[in-house]
Amino acid sequence: MPNLKDVTYRLITSTKELEIALRSLEQSPILGLDCETTGLDPYIHTIQLIQIAAPNQPVILIDLPQIAPCDRPLLQQFLSRPALKITHNGKFDWQCLTKAGLQPSAPFFDTQLAYRVLTAGLKKSLSLQTLAQKLLNIELDKTQQVSDWSKPLTSQQLQYAAMDAAILLELYPILVKKLERSHLLKIAQLEFHCMPVVAQMELNGMLLDLSRWQTLGAKLESDRDAALHQVRELRVAGNAQMSLLPEMTDAINPNSPQQVLAALQAAGIPVNSTNQKELVPLAKQFPVIQALLDYRHLSKITATFADSLPKHIHLVTGRIHPTYYQLGARSGRFSCRNPPLQTIPRDAAARTCFVAAPGHQIVRADYSQIELRIVARLSGDARMQRAYRKGEDLHRLTATLVTGKAIADVSEEDRRLAKAINFGLIYGMGAAKLQSYAETKYGVTLSLEQAKAFRKRFFEAYAPETEWHETIKRSYIRGIKESRTLAGRRRRWADKPRLAELLNHPVQGLNADITKLALVKLNKVLAETGAKLICTVHDEILLECPVAEAKHISCLLHRCMVAAARKFLHPIPVFMDVKISTSWGDDET
Known part of the structure; x- marks a missing residue:
């Protein structure tokens, strides 16, 4: 020593x-x-x-x-x-x-x-x-x-x-x-293989169209101010105090939960708290609540991105070089800081500001429903696996199973409901959480009774999911404090984990294993091309390459991502949307 x-x-x-x-x-x-x-x-x-x-x-x-x-x-x-x-x-x-x-x-x-x-x-x-x-x-x-x-x-x-x-x-x-x-040497080796790939991705960075970003920032700020103006119509309850500036004394501070709650209650809106979960179901009924939610959302975006993103443009390269942490999330997924690209709004307006260099294009792909495919593999659910093998839309299938409608009669709202059910229930959500999740994430309003009924029907339709959940529940009851993915990645807990975390790790952790393996495979084949890896967010991979190579690169990206997933998910096929465009958004060429 x-x-x-x-x-x-x-x-x-x-x-x-x-x-x-x-x-x-x-x-x-x-x-x-x-x-x-x-x-x-x-x-x-x-x-x-x-x-x-x-x-x-x-x-x-x-x-x-x-x-x-x-x-x-x-x-x-x-x-x-x-x-x-x-x-x-x-x-x-x-x-x-x-x-x-x-x-x-x-x-x-x-x-x-x-x-x-x-x-x-x-x-x-x-x-x-x-x-x-x-x-x-x-x-x-x-x-x-x-x-x-x-x-x-x-x-x-x-x-x-x-x-x-x-x-x-x-x-x-x-x-x-x-x-x-x-039994973690293989997972560690996957991380070691990934290390130079991530190092190079950071060096490559991404190009931000500054004027487009500033235009978007100005629009976001004006939308935020318009929402604020609506929120300001709420008055502080019981403030009869006279003042030289009466319009200032009774205007509420939208960032004060106490003032907002008192004002909402004074306006006759039935709320006991100003948290998101309680406000979202009332947004359609009360425009001022929608304005409050918009104001909060837009304030966060403008503070986190609109103002700070341009500060991350590097003086030497003119690009943004985020810091990636290979094992930043407990599941084994990447996290990203300075700036946190994972939390950039998914809408096209924000993402089209990230552009390819002149003469280049962005080739990007993300796995379709990868977490549900992983669940189908882990639970051994024959119905789910058959649907994927036949190329069916699993959300439509779930919609028919829980609503009783024929597949031809499934509406877009039914499909959104099924998405909430699929993504919510695989992680063990209860009915109340499902009700709130469907509203917040997918804009689908459910009563608690409906949420309970849909939850019951989901687990009846996909019985192997119930058995898979039960197996994990038994571990949970026995006080197990670790969980592994199919690839062997382990997550540990110092105290008793929440059941949702035990259900989550084998799925999100394997998602991380697959994405990292895809990056390693990609690194080997990109060496011979003019393409470079510029970003990875969850199960999405972005490359930048000369225009002439874009078609070829899109085939390589597709091949590597399929090969990585097939290693763990066979015989369930995987699909991905590969797009070639001038930006991260949807402005396809």
Whole structure:
């Protein structure tokens, strides 16, 4: 077990020294790899030091600015070797090395991703300091991390840098053993394969049409102000106070739940709370409630996106480069910040502002009803599986089963109701929650009795779903605190989980497994093309490519996404909508 003092290193400041050092590492099958940089932006900041650790050897510290650019291919060649590269948050190192013309090649083992795979669902720090302390009982001193790496390097900085690389070699066998024991090595490897794909996607970024966005922002603000004007017609209850400005004293503050509730009640509207669930069913009846809901929605959008999105346009690239977290959600799905693209409104007005570069097009695809197909596979429901194999619309089928109508008589509203039932009940919603979900998400009004009746009919029509739910319920009653996907991805809970979470993980987690496998497959075939991956949101994948390649790229995207899903869902077929357009929206060319 190393301690902070006995990690030896060699500082490399010339090409000659670099040649000798790399020769000494040539036979090593595993390498610890880390970089120290002048900052966190790969487009602006540069690498000062590259640390390479190999078993039973001093850590090689390469002072990169001292190595002439013409001599760097030597290092690039070395990093292209098939040795296993062990990193911690390797996405960042990969990006910095790639921008420096030193892109490392697979295979990778990322200690941060490995630890997150092991602890998915639990609140755990993923820092190298935490891993060193938990797994090696070493207190890692990280004070040098925030020191100035752009000045001549001190011996403390060099010692710190050497330790950061050396410790990766110590963490690796412990994490491998833990992953093997937990049957999580395959899932971890999927994440490792995904890491450079995600790193490149972040570097690629997306192009925002700023003038289109500003026009949309101005419209959203004017809609918000119009809704606010309607809301302001509500008056503060019982305010008879005289004032020089009476119109100001009795206008309510729409952001104060207490004032809004008092004003609604004073206006004779039967509400006990101002939360969404209670207001939505009354919106059709009382226009002021619709205005209040619109105001809230539009305020949130303008605050989150209209004002902040342009601030994320990069000064160097002119594009937006969000930060993706491969294991950001407990289910194993991606999350995304700065900006949070997942929460950008789905409507075409917002999405058409994300455009392809001149001479390029956006090719995008998302899986059709993937979660329902996963449920059909997990529950073994023959009726559902048969419908999918015959290419039937499952929402229409459910609509006939719960309403009793013939398939030809199913209206669009019936289909929307069936969507609410399908997507709500697979996660164990009760009747009251289904009633609210149908109204909020699909605009379908149900009485509680109707919701109960439809729920009963759904589980009678799809009996294997009932059995699948019952199996999970039995685990829930026994106090089980973990759940796995078909691919083996695990989610854990520190306390007793909610039943809905236990039902949710095998479905959403497998959705994540499938999407990530599709990205890995795609990465292999895109290398030969001019296409690049620019975004993934839930089960949707976006590529940008030259116009001439768009048709070919759409076929590749389709093939990779089908192959990834087939691995787990066979014999249930999967479908996706592949679109070629000039933007993320629906302006097809």
